[in-house]
Amino acid sequence: MAEPSSEIERPRAGILLTGSELVTGAISDANGPWLARELGALGFDVVHTVIAGDRPDDLRASLDFLVTEGCVLIVTSGGLGPTADDLTAEVVAEFAGVELVLDEEVRSHIEARIAGWARRSGFAGPALDAATRKQAMVPVGATVLPPTGTAPGLVVERPGGPLVVVLPGPPRELRGMWPSAVAAAPVRALLDGVAAPQELHLRFYGTPESEIAHTLADLDTTGVEVTTCLRRSELEVDLRPRPGAEERAQALHAAIIAAHGKRLISADGSTTDELVAKALLDRGWTVATGESCTGGMLASRLVDRAGSSAYVAGGVVAYSNEAKTALLGVPAEMIAEHGAVSPQVARALADGARDRFGADVGVGITGVAGPGGGTEAKPVGFVCFCVTSSDGQVIGRELTLPGERQDIRERATDTAMHMLLRVTGALPGRD
Amino acid sequence: MAEPSSEIERPRAGILLTGSELVTGAISDANGPWLARELGALGFDVVHTVIAGDRPDDLRASLDFLVTEGCVLIVTSGGLGPTADDLTAEVVAEFAGVELVLDEEVRSHIEARIAGWARRSGFAGPALDAATRKQAMVPVGATVLPPTGTAPGLVVERPGGPLVVVLPGPPRELRGMWPSAVAAAPVRALLDGVAAPQELHLRFYGTPESEIAHTLADLDTTGVEVTTCLRRSELEVDLRPRPGAEERAQALHAAIIAAHGKRLISADGSTTDELVAKALLDRGWTVATGESCTGGMLASRLVDRAGSSAYVAGGVVAYSNEAKTALLGVPAEMIAEHGAVSPQVARALADGARDRFGADVGVGITGVAGPGGGTEAKPVGFVCFCVTSSDGQVIGRELTLPGERQDIRERATDTAMHMLLRVTGALPGRD
Numbered sequence: 001m002a003e004p005s006s007e008i009e010r011p012r013a014g015i016l017l018t019g020s021e022l023v024t025g026a027i028s029d030a031n032g033p034w035l036a037r038e039l040g041a042l043g044f045d046v047v048h049t050v051i052a053g054d055r056p057d058d059l060r061a062s063l064d065f066l067v068t069e070g071c072v073l074i075v076t077s078g079g080l081g082p083t084a085d086d087l088t089a090e091v092v093a094e095f096a097g098v099e100l101v102l103d104e105e106v107r108s109h110i111e112a113r114i115a116g117w118a119r120r121s122g123f124a125g126p127a128l129d130a131a132t133r134k135q136a137m138v139p140v141g142a143t144v145l146p147p148t149g150t151a152p153g154l155v156v157e158r159p160g161g162p163l164v165v166v167l168p169g170p171p172r173e174l175r176g177m178w179p180s181a182v183a184a185a186p187v188r189a190l191l192d193g194v195a196a197p198q199e200l201h202l203r204f205y206g207t208p209e210s211e212i213a214h215t216l217a218d219l220d221t222t223g224v225e226v227t228t229c230l231r232r233s234e235l236e237v238d239l240r241p242r243p244g245a246e247e248r249a250q251a252l253h254a255a256i257i258a259a260h261g262k263r264l265i266s267a268d269g270s271t272t273d274e275l276v277a278k279a280l281l282d283r284g285w286t287v288a289t290g291e292s293c294t295g296g297m298l299a300s301r302l303v304d305r306a307g308s309s310a311y312v313a314g315g316v317v318a319y320s321n322e323a324k325t326a327l328l329g330v331p332a333e334m335i336a337e338h339g340a341v342s343p344q345v346a347r348a349l350a351d352g353a354r355d356r357f358g359a360d361v362g363v364g365i366t367g368v369a370g371p372g373g374g375t376e377a378k379p380v381g382f383v384c385f386c387v388t389s390s391d392g393q394v395i396g397r398e399l400t401l402p403g404e405r406q407d408i409r410e411r412a413t414d415t416a417m418h419m420l421l422r423v424t425g426a427l428p429g430r431d
Numbered sequence: 432m433a434e435p436s437s438e439i440e441r442p443r444a445g446i447l448l449t450g451s452e453l454v455t456g457a458i459s460d461a462n463g464p465w466l467a468r469e470l471g472a473l474g475f476d477v478v479h480t481v482i483a484g485d486r487p488d489d490l491r492a493s494l495d496f497l498v499t500e501g502c503v504l505i506v507t508s509g510g511l512g513p514t515a516d517d518l519t520a521e522v523v524a525e526f527a528g529v530e531l532v533l534d535e536e537v538r539s540h541i542e543a544r545i546a547g548w549a550r551r552s553g554f555a556g557p558a559l560d561a562a563t564r565k566q567a568m569v570p571v572g573a574t575v576l577p578p579t580g581t582a583p584g585l586v587v588e589r590p591g592g593p594l595v596v597v598l599p600g601p602p603r604e605l606r607g608m609w610p611s612a613v614a615a616a617p618v619r620a621l622l623d624g625v626a627a628p629q630e631l632h633l634r635f636y637g638t639p640e641s642e643i644a645h646t647l648a649d650l651d652t653t654g655v656e657v658t659t660c661l662r663r664s665e666l667e668v669d670l671r672p673r674p675g676a677e678e679r680a681q682a683l684h685a686a687i688i689a690a691h692g693k694r695l696i697s698a699d700g701s702t703t704d705e706l707v708a709k710a711l712l713d714r715g716w717t718v719a720t721g722e723s724c725t726g727g728m729l730a731s732r733l734v735d736r737a738g739s740s741a742y743v744a745g746g747v748v749a750y751s752n753e754a755k756t757a758l759l760g761v762p763a764e765m766i767a768e769h770g771a772v773s774p775q776v777a778r779a780l781a782d783g784a785r786d787r788f789g790a791d792v793g794v795g796i797t798g799v800a801g802p803g804g805g806t807e808a809k810p811v812g813f814v815c816f817c818v819t820s821s822d823g824q825v826i827g828r829e830l831t832l833p834g835e836r837q838d839i840r841e842r843a844t845d846t847a848m849h850m851l852l853r854v855t856g857a858l859p860g861r862d
Contacts, residue, residue, distance in 0.1 A: 025467030036456030127645030214558030295734025296727030303726025
């Protein structure tokens with residue numbers, strides 16, 4: 001530490017995700033990363049995310065662990081439902097040393113909310129009444145956050161800390177409740193004096209992690225946490241300065257760009273998908289897709305973004321040879337001569353999509369996603385790409401992508417997104 | 432506990448996912464649920480998954496927490512890369528009380544593996560040599576698992592336990608290395624005498640959790656952990672008996688089916704996607720899609736499965752009205768009269784897809800995914816579905832789905848999959 005006095009640690013926070021279906025891997029959590037980003041943006045240093053099943057001892061042990069790890073704030077998700085395995089309110093009450101009481105206001109709120117559904121579905125009755133009552137039990141003294149589904153959220157102050165924010169498990173309910181959690185007085189009090197961090201981000205295409213490490217080895221990184229993360233073909237570099245080390249982070253950011261700018265995708269954290277959307281809108285271009293092995297994954301990824309109807313014309317999933325010919329005009333003789341997986345057919349898919357949808361840019365993808373269908377010349381993972389545009393550009397690629405069926409399809413979709421970005425002319429690097 | 436002597440606890444295991452990019456939420460973990468399912472299938476009781484950033488103290492504290500939670504096995508993922516923030520081998524060595532040493536065999540293995548790429552990319556040199564050397568440092572006495580990427584995995588025995596299995600972070604590498612981890616002698620020794628569990632699963636469509644709770648309230652669940660999990664419109668019920676309680680789990684399984692069979696999707700854990708694939712294959716049917724708001728998500732989901740070319744003919748993403756008419760033959764007057772989001776257009780999309788692709792089943796989806804485009808009559812979330820088949824079935828639905836754009840698109844895709852399952856006649860329930 002060169003200047004320990006000028007750098008302040010950020011307050012530590014922890015996330016506890018509850019649910020036996022999470023701990024057994026039956027489902028994948030969607031709340032942890034979202035909460036971590038929100039807490040980071042508020043200025044907290046998220047130390048751990050812990051998953052625990054619906055067992056009181058495991059939940060309690062997780063809370064205690066986060067306390068020993070110095071967390072002043074713990075956010076929990078899940079375990080607020082109507083069944084006996086929903087234990088979070090009970091365990092958090094015990095953790096804070098208070099009793100649970102029935103909140104009449106919450107009870108009638110839930111009752112009113114589900115009344116229509118209960119009647120229509122025929123599920124009204126004692127089971128539902130018991131469920132409603134259970135969901136209305138809150139720790140004494142807790143701040144109740146209005147339900148966005150049926151269960152209310154809670155802000156519970158443990159004497160001596162930490163503060164515990166208890167949120168429901170369904171991602172939509174959790175995200176809907178978050179603003180009222182952040183606005184709750186005890187949370188506001190904790191946030192008082194916490195500065196939002198000035199993180200910096202970089203994204204590169206095809207740069208290995210070792211190169212970033214080599215660049216950093218000669219630089220002073222005191223007070224700046226630098227993390228690199230390889231996501232398929234993209235490398236993400238995040239720089240997180242402690243309060244006081246912001247200028248050093250800026251200098252490191254500039255130094256990394258100077259050394260690796262050729263492969264830069266973005267210097268501000270923008271994703272390829274954001275850049276593609278912006279570039280197409282800026283140019284007033286529409287895009288159409290002709291997909292074989294990716295089977296609609298590229299179209300779906302383009303449509304993911306709100307407002308995409310302004311630049312997505314549509315697409316065809318032409319899985320069979322007949323469909324390639326009938327819907328996108330790929331000549332049957334071309335398929336017979338070169339094979340369905342060939343640069344020629346990728347080009348014809350791109351042109352066909354552009355033509356049939358009247359779009360400015362066409363993307364063609366054809367490949368062997370596996371596990372069957374591979375040959376020596378065209379093994380599993382072999383994919384041909386082509387992007388053509390109304391201004392006369394034709395960009396083709398042939399790659400043998402690693403991994404299993406799902407990997408290959410995702411990597412192929414990534415590659416097509418990069419090629420789309422290149423054809424718009426919006427790539428900052430020169431490669 | 433009615434019969435405590437006949438029920439044995441399963442050995443406890445913990446998962447530690449490392450990486451600052453995970454703890455900050457920059458990326459979502461893909462290894463935790465996969466590892467949890469594998470460990471569960473081997474007979475372990477997974478108690479916690481913990482995420483920790485790339486800081487030695489946080490990693491060590493996580494290992495210590497899993498020890499206090501009684502874990503006899505800890506599986507870690509990540510932190511084996513070439514950069515300074517990759518610390519797992521070092522921290523695990525210290526945890527086990529041993530030194531790190533350079534393993535010459537591993538070093539030359541990595542060197543050989545990357546030689547071609549290093550030459551072609553121009554990245555050969557001192558940075559790469561240092562990275563290779565770092566990745567070849569292993570704890571004294573550890574079992575080295577051959578690299579599936581560049582980094583080797585490790586099995587490290589701590590005197591007095593637990594056993595630590597150290598795996599790389601990239602999911603493909605981790606999954607590829609898992610068989611050799613399970614086959615390693617110390618892991619085999621731990622598994623000796625652990626029986627694979629006999630879990631039972633149920634899946635329902637549209638059944639609320641409170642109904643399952645109500646059914647269970649009258650039954651003896653001793654020794655059987657019952658968890659319910661609502662995933663969008665499907666409710667999953669898992670029954671996990673401790674050794675000795677298998678028969679009770681069978682009885683509970685039968686009792687839940689007896690009470691809620693009308694809405695049963697499957698009684699053996701089969702997913703809707705598996706059932707749709709099997710039903711289409713069994714009937715020798717092919718399917719074609721005409722999608723608007725889902726934008727290829729249904730086609731992509733159908734193509735996700737290996738062998739899907741046997742029953743997926745293809746699909747059209749007809750986002751614009753022009754595309755609906757030009758590619759799927761939806762009459763322009765129909766769109767003008769009823770609107771693009773209407774039961775009539777959903778039907779025409781289904782018929783058009785079936786016709787253009789020469790398929791047996793056609794699925795049409797048109798809706799308002801939002802955030803813009805909603806009206807009072809057709810709000811955001813309003814989606815029209817139609818499935819038609821060559822044997823004359825026509826199933827239509829109109830729903831207003833909750834949530835944001837992504838939720839709506841996913842729920843719409845779910846609904847379409849259910850309708851597909853119904854049209855094949857493969858639903859066990861009567862609803």
